[in-house]
Amino acid sequence: MEFDDLKGTSGEWLRGTGPESDIVISSRIRLARNVADFTFPPRADESTRRETEALLKENIQELSTASDLKVIDVNQIDDLDRKFLVERQLISREHAESSGARSACIGALETVSLMINEEDHLRMQVFRSGYALESAWTQINRIDDELEERVSFAFSDEFGYLTSCPTNVGTGMRVSVMLHLPALVLTKEIQKVFQAMHKMNLAVRGLYGEGSQAMGDFYQISNQVTLGRTEEQIIQNVKRVIPDILDYERRARQALIKEDRQRLHDQVSRALGVLSSARQISSEETMEKLSSVRMGINLGLVDDIEISTVNELFMHIQPAHLQKIRGEELESTQRNVVRAAYLRDRLTRPPQN
Amino acid sequence: MEFDDLKGTSGEWLRGTGPESDIVISSRIRLARNVADFTFPPRADESTRRETEALLKENIQELSTASDLKVIDVNQIDDLDRKFLVERQLISREHAESSGARSACIGALETVSLMINEEDHLRMQVFRSGYALESAWTQINRIDDELEERVSFAFSDEFGYLTSCPTNVGTGMRVSVMLHLPALVLTKEIQKVFQAMHKMNLAVRGLYGEGSQAMGDFYQISNQVTLGRTEEQIIQNVKRVIPDILDYERRARQALIKEDRQRLHDQVSRALGVLSSARQISSEETMEKLSSVRMGINLGLVDDIEISTVNELFMHIQPAHLQKIRGEELESTQRNVVRAAYLRDRLTRPPQN
Numbered sequence: 001m002e003f004d005d006l007k008g009t010s011g012e013w014l015r016g017t018g019p020e021s022d023i024v025i026s027s028r029i030r031l032a033r034n035v036a037d038f039t040f041p042p043r044a045d046e047s048t049r050r051e052t053e054a055l056l057k058e059n060i061q062e063l064s065t066a067s068d069l070k071v072i073d074v075n076q077i078d079d080l081d082r083k084f085l086v087e088r089q090l091i092s093r094e095h096a097e098s099s100g101a102r103s104a105c106i107g108a109l110e111t112v113s114l115m116i117n118e119e120d121h122l123r124m125q126v127f128r129s130g131y132a133l134e135s136a137w138t139q140i141n142r143i144d145d146e147l148e149e150r151v152s153f154a155f156s157d158e159f160g161y162l163t164s165c166p167t168n169v170g171t172g173m174r175v176s177v178m179l180h181l182p183a184l185v186l187t188k189e190i191q192k193v194f195q196a197m198h199k200m201n202l203a204v205r206g207l208y209g210e211g212s213q214a215m216g217d218f219y220q221i222s223n224q225v226t227l228g229r230t231e232e233q234i235i236q237n238v239k240r241v242i243p244d245i246l247d248y249e250r251r252a253r254q255a256l257i258k259e260d261r262q263r264l265h266d267q268v269s270r271a272l273g274v275l276s277s278a279r280q281i282s283s284e285e286t287m288e289k290l291s292s293v294r295m296g297i298n299l300g301l302v303d304d305i306e307i308s309t310v311n312e313l314f315m316h317i318q319p320a321h322l323q324k325i326r327g328e329e330l331e332s333t334q335r336n337v338v339r340a341a342y343l344r345d346r347l348t349r350p351p352q353n
Numbered sequence: 354m355e356f357d358d359l360k361g362t363s364g365e366w367l368r369g370t371g372p373e374s375d376i377v378i379s380s381r382i383r384l385a386r387n388v389a390d391f392t393f394p395p396r397a398d399e400s401t402r403r404e405t406e407a408l409l410k411e412n413i414q415e416l417s418t419a420s421d422l423k424v425i426d427v428n429q430i431d432d433l434d435r436k437f438l439v440e441r442q443l444i445s446r447e448h449a450e451s452s453g454a455r456s457a458c459i460g461a462l463e464t465v466s467l468m469i470n471e472e473d474h475l476r477m478q479v480f481r482s483g484y485a486l487e488s489a490w491t492q493i494n495r496i497d498d499e500l501e502e503r504v505s506f507a508f509s510d511e512f513g514y515l516t517s518c519p520t521n522v523g524t525g526m527r528v529s530v531m532l533h534l535p536a537l538v539l540t541k542e543i544q545k546v547f548q549a550m551h552k553m554n555l556a557v558r559g560l561y562g563e564g565s566q567a568m569g570d571f572y573q574i575s576n577q578v579t580l581g582r583t584e585e586q587i588i589q590n591v592k593r594v595i596p597d598i599l600d601y602e603r604r605a606r607q608a609l610i611k612e613d614r615q616r617l618h619d620q621v622s623r624a625l626g627v628l629s630s631a632r633q634i635s636s637e638e639t640m641e642k643l644s645s646v647r648m649g650i651n652l653g654l655v656d657d658i659e660i661s662t663v664n665e666l667f668m669h670i671q672p673a674h675l676q677k678i679r680g681e682e683l684e685s686t687q688r689n690v691v692r693a694a695y696l697r698d699r700l701t702r703p704p705q706n
Contacts, residue, residue, distance in 0.1 A: 262690060263633065266634075270627055270630055272630060273626040277626025278626070279619035279622045280616065280619045
C-alpha cells in the first residue's frame with residue numbers, strides 16, 4: 001500500500017455509513033496476542049523483536065482470512081508517516097512512538113490492521129463504519145482462529161491469553177464504539193454518560209484512545225474487563241449500553257431543536273461559515289465546528305454538504321494528513337493557514353445553476 | 354418624498370465616496386436658528402409651535418437655494434417612520450421623541466435636512482459623503498442667507514444667534530466629521546484620540562450623536578465652542594485635527610498588516626463568513642463585523658464586495674430600516690432573524706463564471 005493512495009481517502013470505517021451512522025462513527029474490536037516462548041515486547045531485546053516480527057509477518061502473509069494485507073515497516077518509515085497512520089487509527093500512538101523492529105499489516109480497505117511488536121507481540125484490530133460489532137467480531141475471530149493454527153500464542157488455562165499488561169489478560173479483547181455526541185456535550189448531559197459508563201465498568205475515551213481529549217465531541221466507549229468473561233459476553237456488555245446512549249443523544253438533539261431551533265440553526269450555520277472563510281484555524285477549533293456541522297446535517301439544518309465530506313474532513317485536517325496532502329512538512333502556524341485553505345476549498349459551495 | 358423611495362437607498366452622504374472615504378464617512382454642518390419674537394420651542398405652547406412651523410415651512414418652500422425639499426410632518430407619521438428618519442440621520446432622536454407640531458424638510462438626495470421645532474425653531478443640516486466641509490459650508494451658508502432675507506432670526510449683537518441651549522449661542526454651528534477608525538480601536542490607541550480631542554475642545558461621539566455608543570467603530574468629531582469665533586474659524590479648528598487622525602488610523606492599519614497580515618486577513622474573512630452565514634444576529638454584532646469587513650476592503654483583503662454595499666448595510670440593518678424593508682413591525686428577536694436573512698441575501702457572492 002502506498003501512502004499516496006491513502007491520503008485522499010478517509011478509511012472505510014470513517015465513511016459515515018452503516019447502522020446508526022448519525023451517531024455511531026465506527027465499531028472496533030481489538031485482540032492482543034503474544035507468541036509463546038518469545039519474550040514479550042517490553043522486555044525483549046532487539047534480536048528477539050526481529051525474530052518475532054519475522055515469524056508473525058510470515059504467517060500473517062499466508063492468511064486466507066485476510067489476504068489483501070500490506071506490510072508497513074513502522075521502524076523504517078519517517079515520523080510524519082507514523083503520525084499519519086496514527087491519525088487514521090491504523091497504528092496506536094505507542095506503536096508509532098516506540099522504537100525497534102515493529103510493523104503493521106493493513107488491509108486495503110483499512111478495516112483490518114495488525115500491529116506487530118506493539119505493547120504485545122500482536123495487536124489485531126478490525127473496524128467497521130457505523131454500529132456493527134458482530135460483523136467486526138466475525139472477521140477478527142476468523143483471523144485469530146486461522147493465525148492460531150499457525151502460531152502458538154501464550155495462553156494459560158487459568159487466565160486465558162497472556163499479555164504484557166495485566167489489564168488485557170484473558171480475552172485480550174477491547175470492544176470499542178466511537179460515538180458522536182454533540183448534543184449531550186451542548187446540554188452538558190455528557191457527564192451522566194460518564195457516570196453511567198463508570199458504574200458499568202466501561203471506559204469513555206477521546207478520539208485517539210487512552211489519555212486523548214474528546215475533540216470534536218467524539219467519545220469512544222469500550223470495555224475495561226477482559227478477564228473471566230467470554231468474548232461474546234464482553235460484546236454484549238458494550239452492546240447493552242449503546243442503544244440507551246443513542247436514544248439519549250437523539251432526545252438531546254430533538255430537545256435542542258424544540259427549545260430553540262433558530263439558535264441551533266444559527267450555531268450550525270455560523271460554524272460552517274467560519275470553516276468556509278477562516279484564513280487560519282487550529283485543529284481543535286476545526287473539530288469543534290465540524291462537529292456542529294455534522295450534527296446540523298443529521299438534523300436537516302444543512303443541506304448542501306454531504307456527511308461523507310465532513311467525516312473525511314475530520315481526518316484530513318489532522319496535522320500529519322494535512323502535511324501529506326500538501327506534500328511538505330509544516331510548522332503548527334503554517335498548518336493553521338494550510339488547514340484553512342483546505343477547508344475553504346472543500347467547503348466552497350458550487351455555484352447554483 | 355415617499356419612505357418607500359428611501360428604504361432601498363442609504364442616503365447620498367453614506368455612499369462612501371468623496372475625499373478620504375476609506376476613513377471619512379461623511380461631513381456635516383448644522384446651524385441652529387430661532388425666529389425672532391416667537392417663544393423658543395422648550396417653552397412654546399402648541400399654538401405658538403404651529404404658528405412657527407407654518408411660518409418656517411412657508412418660507413422654506415420658497416427657497417431657491419434648496420428647491421427640492423419635501424416636507425414631512427413628524428407629528429403625524431408613526432413611530433417606526435420617525436425611527437427610520439433618525440437612523441438615516443435626517444432628524445435627531447430628540448426631534449423624533451418629542452411631541453407637538455414639528456416637521457422636517459428633506460432634500461431629494463438627503464444631503465439637506467431642515468428640522469422645524471427641534472430644540473430650536475430651526476435646525477439646518479447639510480451632509481456630504483467623505484471629507485468635504487467647505488462644500489457643506491458653502492451650501493448651508495447660502496440656504497441660511499436666503500432664509501434670513503425672509504425670516505428674522507433671534508440675534509444679539511453681543512452674542513450672535515440666540516438658541517434654546519446656551520452651548521449653541523453665537524454661530525449656532527456644529528461641524529461634524531464622521532470617521533471610521535477600526536484600526537485605532539483594535540490597537541486600543543483610540544483613547545489617545547479622545548484625549549487629544551478633549552484638549553482641543555472638540556467632542557467625540559458615536560454614530561447617533563450625543564450619548565450614543567460608538568457602534569461599528571464610527572466616531573463623530575465635532576466642535577464644542579460656538580461662541581466668540583467665526584464660522585470659518587470653527588471649521589478650521591475641526592479641519593486642523595482631521596489629517597492627523599487620518600494619518601494615525603492609516604498607520605495603525607498598516608502596522609496591523611505588517612505585524613500579522615494573516616491574522617488580520619483571518620479576522621476580516623471570518624467576519625464576512627459570519628455575516629454571510631448567521632441565522633440570527635444583533636445589530637451590535639453586525640456593526641462590529643461590518644466594520645471589520647469595511648476595513649478589509651480598504652486594505653485589499655476582501656475583493657468581491659463593494660464598499661458601497663457595506664456602507665449601505667450599516668444603514669439597512671438598523672431596526673427601523675429592517676422593518677421598513679420587510680414591511681412589518683418586528684420584535685427584537687424577530688429582527689435578529691430577519692437581519693441575518695437580509696445579510697445572507699446581500700452578501701452571498703454571485704457564482705463565479
